[in-house]
Amino acid sequence: MSGTKAWGFTDDRGAEPGAARVPRRVVAYVRAGAAMCDLGVTPVAVYGSGHDGDVLDPAKEGGLSAAAVTYLGPGRGIDEARLRELRPDVLVDVTYDGKSPYALDEAVAERLGVPLVALSVGNELTLPAILDRFGALAVSLGAAPDGGPAAEGSSAALRAAEDELREVAARTGLGVLALSGAGPDQVHLARPLAWPELARLAELGVRLVDPGPGPGANWLTGDWDRAAELRPDLVLFDSRAHATAPDAALPGVRRTPWNPETPPSPAAYARFFRTVAEALAG
Known part of the structure; x- marks a missing residue:
């Protein structure tokens, strides 16, 4: 991370997105967003996968509905104008192959000029390692450094x-x-x-x-x-x-x-x- 960046995070594709300030407005794939919500970082919105429809799947919502987080529908068909109106500071997705975000076309992030972080949920990492990575991302986005009570x-x-x-x-x-x-x-x-x-x-x-x-x-x-x-x-x-x-x-x-x-x-x-x-x- 260069001296001009206040925030940076190396994701599980090896990408190193950064920003001039710590991102506060997070938009995430629903699985990642529900995890962030549990970890103390409430997204402003989440989007689904190709399996998802126009309504948030109850099996996936975790604490998102209780936190009144907006659902944007499937990521591959996302309304970019609506996404832009949300003024996201960072997009958070998952990756299964260590190469590409799972639910959102990376070109969307490029067009918005917003950093995208993709964390692995595939079997190249153990479950404890996956949980540690999401915890580290949450801390970088403002969650309590020690996790809090x-x-x-x-x-x-x-x-x-x-x-x-x-x-x-x-x-x-x-x-x-x-x-x-x-x-x-x-x-x-x-x-x-x-x-x-x-x-x-x-x-x-x-x-x-x-x-x-x-x-x-x-x-x-x-x-x-x-x-x-x-x-x-x-x-x-x-x-x-x-x-x-x-x-x-x-x-x-x-x-x-x-x-x-x-x-x-x-x-x-x-x-x-x-x-x-x-x-x-x-």
Whole structure:
């Protein structure tokens, strides 16, 4: 960061955006924005992905609705005039490949003359590392340097949730399958190690069911019979609005919601791990 810049941050693409003052007006992809909100930086607006519609998906909103954060619709079709009217100081997105922002065309930021930060949520980082990166960005944008009492409470809640999950997983030994329904005839079965939060579940002792060989780095796509053949004790089902719930497809199988775009914050993952622990405990 040069001496003429009051703010700078190296993102997970290796880009080094900077500004003459610390950005205060943050516009973010909804997942990143919900994390920032948890971490003490409330965005002025958020935008969605190609999966999202004109209304904010309840599974993704976190604390955004309670904070009255404006939703701008999908990022790829964003109204640039409306975005410009919001006078953003910085855009915050995520990246899965370490090269490109996921939900917004980088040219939009270039046309607005606004720095864009993209943080990794892919499996090249562990979940704790992802949480640390989002925490560091929040601090750079004005959150309390030590996290403050709220952040300390969230971190303590996450540790407690992990401890609870570790104990329940060891006691029950149930097999857990994560999936995303794609209609009555198709389902995407998650490969556990491709998802940082699922890999973290495995580290905590949860017995995750692998869907087996076949195409797809993150998902193996098949029919619901394939899911049933894996004989899971518990299903983590994609709770986002575009996904199909496994209500009739897997009768008698215990299930609990999973948002594959959980906000990368200790508070959000504490809630998720508690939910999984409760589901395992029955």
